[in-house]
Amino acid sequence: MSIYGDYIKSVIRTVPDWPEQGVNFRDITPLLQNSAAFRKLIDSFVHRYQEMNLDAIAAIDARGFIIGAPLAYELGCSFVPVRKKGKLPFKTISETYKLEYGHSEVELHADAFQQDDRILLMDDLIATGGTMLAAANLIQRSGGQVVETATIIDLPELGGAQKIRDAGYSVFAVCS
Numbered sequence: 001m002s003i004y005g006d007y008i009k010s011v012i013r014t015v016p017d018w019p020e021q022g023v024n025f026r027d028i029t030p031l032l033q034n035s036a037a038f039r040k041l042i043d044s045f046v047h048r049y050q051e052m053n054l055d056a057i058a059a060i061d062a063r064g065f066i067i068g069a070p071l072a073y074e075l076g077c078s079f080v081p082v083r084k085k086g087k088l089p090f091k092t093i094s095e096t097y098k099l100e101y102g103h104s105e106v107e108l109h110a111d112a113f114q115q116d117d118r119i120l121l122m123d124d125l126i127a128t129g130g131t132m133l134a135a136a137n138l139i140q141r142s143g144g145q146v147v148e149t150a151t152i153i154d155l156p157e158l159g160g161a162q163k164i165r166d167a168g169y170s171v172f173a174v175c176s
């Protein structure tokens with residue numbers, strides 16, 4: 001939990017049964033619409049990562065981009081998008097993964113990182129952990145070093161963060 005975890009949690013909306021029956025969708029749009037809350041969110045990541053000597057922020061399509069880009073700007077790092085299949089124009093490497101509701105595939109440009117670059121990987125939410133784990137594995141395959149994976153929301157009952165830790169990656173969540 002971060003310095004502003006309880007506050008950030010209080011401005012996230014839960015929409016029951018969306019996009020399908022039985023899913024409690026954690027909607028970050030009220031957080032983004034609240035300029036003070038959005039600033040506190042980015043500040044909580046800055047607070048954690050400003051001394052970590054990162055080379056790049058990698059963020060996952062699409063909601064991960066919303067937090068990854070301002071953090072990269074603030075820390076003076078480069079920004080690398082990890083995208084859904086078919087969106088990146090150059091040579092790519094890819095991994096498939098299972099979602100809470102469906103399957104998907106993430107891609108990375110093959111030249112995105114230099115050997116041993118220190119990378120922070122970001123996404124808005126960890127549910128089953130499949131997306132974050134696939135992206136972390138992609139980064140490792142491309143030669144980058146995943147210093148940590150970071151998210152706004154962890155859903156601990158789905159076991160995703162534990163699965164990512166079991167695979168050897170560190171996980172930071174602003175709130176659960």
Ligand code: PRP
Binds near residue numbers: 062124
């Ligand atoms: C959501 C969310 C994470 C992922 C988490 O993305 O933004 O990327 O699911 O689920 P997991 O831990 O079970 O893998 P989604 O694919 O819905 O895409 P979006 O960001 O484009 O809305």
Ligand code: ADE
Binds near residue numbers: 025125
């Ligand atoms: N992505 C996967 N599961 C989700 C959930 N419960 N809320 C928001 N985004 C999600």
